[in-house]
Amino acid sequence: xxxxxxxxxxxxxxxxxxxxxxxxxxxxxxxxxxxxxxxxxxxxxxxxxxxxxxxxxxxxxxxxxxxxxxxxxxxxxxxxxxxxxxxxxxxxxxxxxxxxxxxxxxxxxxxxxxxxxxxxxxxxxxxxxxxxxxxxxxxxxxxxxxxxxxxxxxxxxxxxxxxxxxxxxxxxxxxxxxxxxxxxxxxxxxxxxxxxxxxxxxxxxxxxxxxxxxxxxxxxxxxxxxxxxxxxxxxxxxxxxxxxxxxxxxxxxxxxxxxxxxxxxxxxxxxxxxxxxxxxxxxxxxxxxxxxxxxxxxxxxxxxxxxxxxxxxxxxxxxxxxxxxxxxxxxxxxxxxxxxxxxxxxxxxxxxxxxxxxxxxxxxxxxxxxxxxxxxxxxxxxxxxxxxxxxxxxxxxxxxxxxxxxxxxxxxxxxxxxxxxxxxxxxxxxxxxxxxxxxxxxxxxxxxxxxxxxxxxxxxxxxxxxxxxxxxxxxxxxxxxxxxxxxxxxxxxxxxxxxxxxxxxxxxxxxxxxxxxxxxxxxxxxxxxxxxxxxxxxxxxxxxxxxxxxxx
Amino acid sequence: xxxxxxxxxxxxxxxxxxxxxxxxxxxxxxxxxxxxxxxxxxxxxxxxxxxxxxxxxxxxxxxxxxxxxxxxxxxxxxxxxxxxxxxxxxxxxxxxxxxxxxxxxxxxxxxxxxxxxxxxxxxxxxxxxxxxxxxxxxxxxxxxxxxxxxxxxxxxxxxxxxxxxxxxxxxxxxxxxxxxxxx
Numbered sequence: 001x002x003x004x005x006x007x008x009x010x011x012x013x014x015x016x017x018x019x020x021x022x023x024x025x026x027x028x029x030x031x032x033x034x035x036x037x038x039x040x041x042x043x044x045x046x047x048x049x050x051x052x053x054x055x056x057x058x059x060x061x062x063x064x065x066x067x068x069x070x071x072x073x074x075x076x077x078x079x080x081x082x083x084x085x086x087x088x089x090x091x092x093x094x095x096x097x098x099x100x101x102x103x104x105x106x107x108x109x110x111x112x113x114x115x116x117x118x119x120x121x122x123x124x125x126x127x128x129x130x131x132x133x134x135x136x137x138x139x140x141x142x143x144x145x146x147x148x149x150x151x152x153x154x155x156x157x158x159x160x161x162x163x164x165x166x167x168x169x170x171x172x173x174x175x176x177x178x179x180x181x182x183x184x185x186x187x188x189x190x191x192x193x194x195x196x197x198x199x200x201x202x203x204x205x206x207x208x209x210x211x212x213x214x215x216x217x218x219x220x221x222x223x224x225x226x227x228x229x230x231x232x233x234x235x236x237x238x239x240x241x242x243x244x245x246x247x248x249x250x251x252x253x254x255x256x257x258x259x260x261x262x263x264x265x266x267x268x269x270x271x272x273x274x275x276x277x278x279x280x281x282x283x284x285x286x287x288x289x290x291x292x293x294x295x296x297x298x299x300x301x302x303x304x305x306x307x308x309x310x311x312x313x314x315x316x317x318x319x320x321x322x323x324x325x326x327x328x329x330x331x332x333x334x335x336x337x338x339x340x341x342x343x344x345x346x347x348x349x350x351x352x353x354x355x356x357x358x359x360x361x362x363x364x365x366x367x368x369x370x371x372x373x374x375x376x377x378x379x380x381x382x383x384x385x386x387x388x389x390x391x392x393x394x395x396x397x398x399x400x401x402x403x404x405x406x407x408x409x410x411x412x413x414x415x416x417x418x419x420x421x422x423x424x425x426x427x428x429x430x431x432x433x434x435x436x437x438x439x440x441x442x443x444x445x446x447x448x449x450x451x452x453x454x455x456x457x458x459x460x461x462x463x464x465x466x467x468x469x470x471x472x473x474x475x476x477x478x479x480x481x482x483x484x485x486x487x488x489x490x491x492x493x494x495x496x497x498x499x500x501x502x503x504x505x506x507x508x509x510x511x512x513x514x515x516x517x518x519x520x521x522x523x524x525x526x527x528x529x530x531x532x533x534x535x536x537x538x539x540x541x542x543x544x545x546x547x548x549x550x551x552x
Numbered sequence: 553x554x555x556x557x558x559x560x561x562x563x564x565x566x567x568x569x570x571x572x573x574x575x576x577x578x579x580x581x582x583x584x585x586x587x588x589x590x591x592x593x594x595x596x597x598x599x600x601x602x603x604x605x606x607x608x609x610x611x612x613x614x615x616x617x618x619x620x621x622x623x624x625x626x627x628x629x630x631x632x633x634x635x636x637x638x639x640x641x642x643x644x645x646x647x648x649x650x651x652x653x654x655x656x657x658x659x660x661x662x663x664x665x666x667x668x669x670x671x672x673x674x675x676x677x678x679x680x681x682x683x684x685x686x687x688x689x690x691x692x693x694x695x696x697x698x699x700x701x702x703x704x705x706x707x708x709x710x711x712x713x714x715x716x717x718x719x720x721x722x723x724x725x726x727x728x729x730x731x732x733x734x735x
Contacts, residue, residue: 046719098719102719102722438724438726438727440724445723448721454595456594456677456696460597460606463675
């Protein structure tokens with residue numbers, strides 16, 4: 001029954017694409033083996049898309065394997081765990097694998113050689129947990145997309161409000177040449193991938209699951225087909241080999257026929273994609289309680305004596321891995337992290353492996369001939385024929401070259417997935433993708449500066465407003481003080497006048513009383529005189545006195 | 553004859569009212585050209601253009617009093633943007649206004665700061681934090697690198713340091729496809 005279902009599943013095609021030499025057989029003969037425990041591990045705090053993690057241990061602290069040493073900062077972020085037991089010997093700037101060859105904040109752990117785990121346990125009955133709790137566990141385990149981009153997985157595994165996820169796609173396409181870490185993982189641990197898939201399916205409440213594998217990986221296809229035999233809603237689909245099929249938007253088109261909107265996500269059309277490596281990491285986190293502290297890395301290229309896949313602790317220096325695979329550092333022309341199409345060159349071999357390191361390609365001149373001189377564009381249109389997102393690379397090239405940033409956006413530069421097909425087919429050796437990356441960076445820088453200048457404008461306007469307001473306030477205060485002073489003097493004067501008037505009134509009153517008294521006395525003395533002559537002398541003087549006071 | 557006159561005057565009245573109404577209804581506040589010019593300026597507020605800030609310079613350009621090549625922090629990008637906006641020919645930066653320098657940020661050598669608040673008063677974007685007789689510090693995120701705080705400092709404790717590039721602000725360089733490199 002299932003055989004028929006598989007035979008009739010219709011596949012769509014995306015436009016364009018190229019067939020670069022596979023070079024995958026180089027590294028598939030040996031099984032995945034664990035890399036040696038390094039003495040010193042360097043862990044960048046920014047190994048994922050989003051905000052860097054924030055250290056929660058100090059220099060000199062002893063840490064155990066699997067212990068969280070840096071916690072996520074903000075929503076789009078992921079924690080970092082100690083890949084082995086040892087001592088934190090430094091937190092500072094160290095060179096990291098990045099196209100800029102700049103340094104970034106890293107934690108350095110000196111391994112004690114015991115590789116002792118912190119206490120950890122599996123989650124029992126995960127299917128009884130609500131999906132949000134499951135997502136939290138995935139976040140705590142520091143799991144990010146292991147396909148190469150490193151987007152925090154717990155965000156992807158959130159279907160959002162009232163959004164039913166129709167299809168969960170497990171991406172085992174691995175279309176980039178040379179890389180085989182997913183292929184080997186699918187061959188060796190299909191049960192782990194299946195169990196991770198079931199967990200993700202539960203977190204997303206997805207209706208159906210598709211596992212996509214390119215037809216150049218028949219062993220992996222068979223292994224996963226056998227592992228998923230008993231599940232009706234899981235289907236393993238073989239897709240024809242074509243680069244860049246592993247890109248999310250292209251794979252969604254091939255499997256469902258639906259196109260992801262230009263400014264949207266696969267989630268918008270009810271699809272979520274996850275890498276097979278991510279599924280295995282989810283299995284480790286839930287069924288073993290182990291956070292993401294190691295990953296599979298393909299060590300390949302002509303400069304490597306025995307190319308193969310290693311299970312590597314994060315933070316291991318690449319130089320040690322190259323040496324373990326009998327690599328010859330002197331023969332390396334170009335050391336590339338990732339594949340030849342989308343990877344980037346590293347400036348030195350002692351950089352650490354991070355969560356997004358899927359491949360270390362130690363290439364000689366025969367693997368990757370040096371960039372030939374750029375010739376003028378002959379307008380052949382090969383780039384437009386091969387572009388998997390239906391862009392016009394030639395137009396984008398003209399405008400990027402002349403830094404016409406408005407025009408280049410009109411031609412949808414930001415839909416470019418930087419797959420490198422156009423550069424690959426260009427007969428004039430024009431490094432088109434480099435022009436596009438440059439233009440994108442220029443636009444982002446300009447936007448950042450615009451934002452900054454807008455803030456500066458607002459702050460300056462507020463500064464002016466504040467200065468004017470302070471001046472006004474000071475002036476008003478001064479005026480108030482002046483007015484108060486004036487009022488005070490006026491009141492004092494008024495009081496003085498009042499007092500004077502009062503005094504005058506009192507004076508007159510006393511005078512009047514005196515006068516009345518005099519008159520009284522005069523009258524009484526007069527009466528007395530008429531009765532008693534002995535007092536006549538005194539009485540006779542009194543009128544003189546009273547007339548004196550009156551004159552005064 | 554009369555009907556024609558009447559019709560014409562009726563039309564004149566109607567259009568007159570319409571124009572009068574729209575003059576009030578669709579009145580443009582301020583000068584939109586000044587806004588557009590101001591949006592192109594880097595908002596450093598450094599005064600190197602000889603105007604007290606970016607907006608006064610924008611007003612001067614709009615009035616035709618100032619040329620478009622007087623903004624050193626904006627550099628070539630701003631000159632070209634202004635030339636596009638005003639449909640003029642771009643010209644090189646006027647050396648009298650200064651030269652194009654890499655972006656900088658002010659840093660106060662804190663042990664030397666005496667807390668005089670002079671730099672706080674000079675900062676056009678209020679990016680310096682402090683109080684009288686307290687140590688001051690620059691909020692680096694808000695600093696426009698205008699240099700205006702350096703001069704007033706009596707103890708010379710403010711340095712302008714170039715902004716170093718980190719991984720988050722790094723961008724891909726312009727492809728180097730010269731023949732020498734390729735061969």
